[in-house]
Amino acid sequence: MSLKYKRVLLKLSGEALSAPDCILDGEFMTKVCSAIKDCADMGAEIAIVIGGGNIWRGRQGINIQRPRSDGMGMLATLINSIAVQDTLIKCGLDTHVLSPLSVQRLAEDYSPQLAKDYLSGGSAVILSCGTGNPYFSTDTGAMLRALEIEADIVLCAKNIDGVYDSDPKLNPNAKKYSSLSYNEVIEKDLKAIDGTAACMGGENGMKMLVFALKDPDNIRRALIGEDVGTVIHP
Numbered sequence: 001m002s003l004k005y006k007r008v009l010l011k012l013s014g015e016a017l018s019a020p021d022c023i024l025d026g027e028f029m030t031k032v033c034s035a036i037k038d039c040a041d042m043g044a045e046i047a048i049v050i051g052g053g054n055i056w057r058g059r060q061g062i063n064i065q066r067p068r069s070d071g072m073g074m075l076a077t078l079i080n081s082i083a084v085q086d087t088l089i090k091c092g093l094d095t096h097v098l099s100p101l102s103v104q105r106l107a108e109d110y111s112p113q114l115a116k117d118y119l120s121g122g123s124a125v126i127l128s129c130g131t132g133n134p135y136f137s138t139d140t141g142a143m144l145r146a147l148e149i150e151a152d153i154v155l156c157a158k159n160i161d162g163v164y165d166s167d168p169k170l171n172p173n174a175k176k177y178s179s180l181s182y183n184e185v186i187e188k189d190l191k192a193i194d195g196t197a198a199c200m201g202g203e204n205g206m207k208m209l210v211f212a213l214k215d216p217d218n219i220r221r222a223l224i225g226e227d228v229g230t231v232i233h234p
Helices: 026-041 066-090 112-120 138-148 182-187 195-204 218-223
Strands: 007-012 045-050 095-099 124-127 153-158 179-181 208-212 229-233
Touching (some): 026 066, 026 218, 045 066, 045 112, 066 124, 138 195, 182 229, 208 218
Parallel strands (some): 045 124, 179 229
Antiparallel strands (some): 208 229
């Protein structure tokens, strides 16, 4: 079975890894990490960015200044990153957490070359703490890192199975797109990804695939080119 994409940036939703009664669902996280290990065994080079929405979102209504709130969000992604690193290692995949913020003993300092060296050597890398700056979402951080490590595609695994013209939870007649451009995402004001990430992807020719994490095998299916969600293209 051949890979359509060799080096990928896998964006995992923190909320998709959680459970109603806890911030992380250990059993489901193991299934996801086992799927990632299987993809690595196929020859894929996998960099991972994990959101922190299961722990902290700045729009939760607590009156905290935006830069500090975003800093809390970066730390939330680091918590998730360490948990996924531990699970991947237990699944047999050597994994390194890299961070643009200096967090000694918990993560290595991020550089694109270090990430690429680890990937080329067969290790997975988890790129935590977003861009390291406030006012940028983890979607934008994922797009930036994908460009820096020269990924073939961004695989965006969410708790929804693609991009819709409206919220399918509120509108039972919502239409799912099979593919659309970044310009359409921006013009239609679709909420699938952050507008800054969409601009970066469109300007730099980075394709994205949005699909559901509910079935972790979708990661493998995405890597071999099966139709599992919505393709967003430049």
